[in-house]
Amino acid sequence: MAVDAPSASVLNTPVNRNSMPRILVVDDEVGIREGLQALLAQTGAWVETASNLLEAYRRQEHHPFDLVFLDLRLSGEDGLSGLDRLRSGPTPPEVVLLTGHGTIQDAVEAMRKGACDVIEKPFEPAHLLAVTERCLETRRLRVRVSRLQGRVRELTSTELVGQSAEIRELLDRALQVAKAPDTTILIQGESGTGKELVARCIHERSSRADGPFVAVNCAALTESLLEAELFGYEAGAFTGASREGKDGLFAAAENGTLLLDEIGEMPLNLQVKLLRVLQEKSYRRVGGVKDRPARVRIVAATNRKLGEEVAAGRFREDLYYRLHVITLEVPPLRERVDDVPLLAHNFLDLFGRQMGKSLTGFSEDAMETLCEHTWPGNVRELRNAIEHAAILCPGGLIEEAYLPRWDGGLPGGTDMIPRDSFAVPDGERSLRAIEKRLVDLVLEETNWNISRAASILGINRTTLYNKIKLHDLGSRRAHGRGRVPV
Numbered sequence: 001m002a003v004d005a006p007s008a009s010v011l012n013t014p015v016n017r018n019s020m021p022r023i024l025v026v027d028d029e030v031g032i033r034e035g036l037q038a039l040l041a042q043t044g045a046w047v048e049t050a051s052n053l054l055e056a057y058r059r060q061e062h063h064p065f066d067l068v069f070l071d072l073r074l075s076g077e078d079g080l081s082g083l084d085r086l087r088s089g090p091t092p093p094e095v096v097l098l099t100g101h102g103t104i105q106d107a108v109e110a111m112r113k114g115a116c117d118v119i120e121k122p123f124e125p126a127h128l129l130a131v132t133e134r135c136l137e138t139r140r141l142r143v144r145v146s147r148l149q150g151r152v153r154e155l156t157s158t159e160l161v162g163q164s165a166e167i168r169e170l171l172d173r174a175l176q177v178a179k180a181p182d183t184t185i186l187i188q189g190e191s192g193t194g195k196e197l198v199a200r201c202i203h204e205r206s207s208r209a210d211g212p213f214v215a216v217n218c219a220a221l222t223e224s225l226l227e228a229e230l231f232g233y234e235a236g237a238f239t240g241a242s243r244e245g246k247d248g249l250f251a252a253a254e255n256g257t258l259l260l261d262e263i264g265e266m267p268l269n270l271q272v273k274l275l276r277v278l279q280e281k282s283y284r285r286v287g288g289v290k291d292r293p294a295r296v297r298i299v300a301a302t303n304r305k306l307g308e309e310v311a312a313g314r315f316r317e318d319l320y321y322r323l324h325v326i327t328l329e330v331p332p333l334r335e336r337v338d339d340v341p342l343l344a345h346n347f348l349d350l351f352g353r354q355m356g357k358s359l360t361g362f363s364e365d366a367m368e369t370l371c372e373h374t375w376p377g378n379v380r381e382l383r384n385a386i387e388h389a390a391i392l393c394p395g396g397l398i399e400e401a402y403l404p405r406w407d408g409g410l411p412g413g414t415d416m417i418p419r420d421s422f423a424v425p426d427g428e429r430s431l432r433a434i435e436k437r438l439v440d441l442v443l444e445e446t447n448w449n450i451s452r453a454a455s456i457l458g459i460n461r462t463t464l465y466n467k468i469k470l471h472d473l474g475s476r477r478a479h480g481r482g483r484v485p486v
């Protein structure tokens with residue numbers, strides 16, 4: 001079949017942004033190899049040849065191709081088995097089989113094994129070029145899809161990164177409760193610790209994974225709006241309600257998981273209604289009389305201590321006990337410092353890829369600062385700090401200077417030293433003695449957190465290290481985690 005030859009400009013569109021299409025011709029007949037190489041090279045592609053499978057594998061492993069023309073009957077070799085091996089890598093090339101005396105069965109088998117096309121020899125150059133164009137287009141789309149899939153995986157990743165005993169225990173419990181797809185779960189933890197991530201992780205590892213995951217922030221809406229949002233409403237249920245009525249989030253999350261975030265902020269009246277849903281496993285739209293089945297798993301999250309909210313009369317005790325069946329506590333980041341390096345590297349990889357920068361890691365000082373910061377905003381704050389550094393860093397190692405500047409710890413006076421703890425005995429009134437006492441005191445107060453101590457003392461870390469050496473304080477260090485050169 002003769003078709004118009006595609007223009008060279010289509011064929012030489014790069015498959016990868018920074019390279020021309022790479023084509024390999026594998027055939028034991030030198031005439032075919034050279035003929036194809038000359039024909040394809042005219043299109044602007046980079047073309048190499050191989051006379052047997054071993055050479056083809058070697059070339060493919062050395063520098064992968066986008067498209068391979070493979071002779072089905074190489075002397076003494078089976079092109080079909082070669083097809084498997086050539087396509088076994090992470091981004092397999094498209095393969096077009098060339099057959100001199102092919103049967104339909106061979107062609108069917110080849111396509112079943114993933115060949116892009118089969119061409120009978122002798123071939124029409126125009127047809128061959130048209131097939132080449134189509135296969136390279138397929139390859140371009142595959143590369144693009146796989147990049148996008150990677151990006152989607154990154155954005156929707158529910159991987160809980162962490163190696164500390166605390167996070168491993170949390171993950172174990174989360175996986176256990178994931179297996180009970182109807183059990184209500186309460187997740188408690190400070191802001192930014194990863195409560196929503198834990199909820200998503202449970203959802204994705206449960207039998208509800210194919211259903212939707214829907215999250216609603218109970219603090220963001222007024223009582224009546226939240227009620228309508230959760231349960232939906234009937235036509236004319238209130239002024240402004242649409243004529244047809246509307247489904248709510250219980251319906252949207254059907255067969256999936258509904259995360260009620262900031263449950264501690266839910267108005268008391270709605271708490272009663274939620275309790276009824278949990279007990280009866282059904283709900284009514286606002287203004288409705290019909291019970292609708294609530295086929296969702298409820299996960300509630302809060303950064304308050306719900307027990308204390310109950311004691312203060314702000315949260316219903318009966319709902320608390322109903323939610324409290326399984327409680328997962330997500331520990332603050334400062335209590336699992338072991339996770340900081342791993343999380344930091346993970347975020348660095350992520351932002352490096354997103355920004356197209358080669359960020360190779362952290363300098364020792366930068367990592368030390370990260371490990372010593374108290375992270376009041378938890379993992380979210382760490383993520384933001386790494387993003388900040390990734391933006392500023394031109395490439396290579398993240399130095400301390402690229403990290404955000406912290407003002408020495410939590411607001412609210414946690415870094416204040418009680419006045420009466422700094423009495424200066426009569427015999428020790430030299431400046432040097434006073435400096436020694438002050439540095440010693442601040443180090444003790446901050447549990448040898450070098451960054452915070454330096455910040456409180458108004459000096460940089462290197463100066464503080466020098467003072468520790470000068471006054472020989474390192475040897476007096478009783479506990480703490482800061483590293484001190486002695």
Ligand SMILES: Nc1ncnc2c1ncn2[C@@H]1O[C@H](COP(=O)(O)OP(=O)(O)OP(=O)(O)O)[C@@H](O)[C@H]1O
Pocket residue numbers: 159160161162189190191192193194195196197198261303343379380383
């Ligand atoms: N263990 C972890 N591994 C990887 N990323 C994490 C981890 N924990 C938290 N994150 C990331 O930190 C950010 C904050 O997490 P998340 O929204 O789950 O916190 P939260 O506890 O729900 O916070 P808030 O109380 O403010 O709603 C998200 O970008 C999340 O992906």
Ligand SMILES: [Mg+2]
Pocket residue numbers: 195196261
């Ligand atoms: Mg949240």
